[in-house]
Amino acid sequence: MALKRNKRFQAEIATSSLSDIMFFLLLFFIIISTLANPNVIKMTLPKAETTEKTSKQLISISVTEEKRFFIDKEEVAPENLEAMLLSKIDSNKEQTVVVRIPYNLQVQDLVNVLQIGVKNNLKFVIATNK
Numbered sequence: 001m002a003l004k005r006n007k008r009f010q011a012e013i014a015t016s017s018l019s020d021i022m023f024f025l026l027l028f029f030i031i032i033s034t035l036a037n038p039n040v041i042k043m044t045l046p047k048a049e050t051t052e053k054t055s056k057q058l059i060s061i062s063v064t065e066e067k068r069f070f071i072d073k074e075e076v077a078p079e080n081l082e083a084m085l086l087s088k089i090d091s092n093k094e095q096t097v098v099v100r101i102p103y104n105l106q107v108q109d110l111v112n113v114l115q116i117g118v119k120n121n122l123k124f125v126i127a128t129n130k
Contacts, residue, residue, distance in 0.1 A: 059088055061085070065104065
């Protein structure tokens, strides 16, 4: 009497570990993307004892040591700084403007930038290193 098997061999791929790997890769890229800030120009900032976090709605003004002005990585002439800043601000003026200025520039350079905020009732914050 000849008995035949009804089941044939089928190749299987174990995919349970692949979902774990994909989860860890997704988690890794989410964490890394939150750490990267593309609107920053590299410069040495002044030091402070404490730091304060700002809201996510912010505009960055950067001043380099050569006194070149940038609004969110876009270079702006000093005489057009106020007009460009006001064009980027929402109508409700709820955005915070972060001023990044090197520690070795004169105080008058910082005051000139901050006067724009005082004149237009804007919230300005000076970026520092801890």
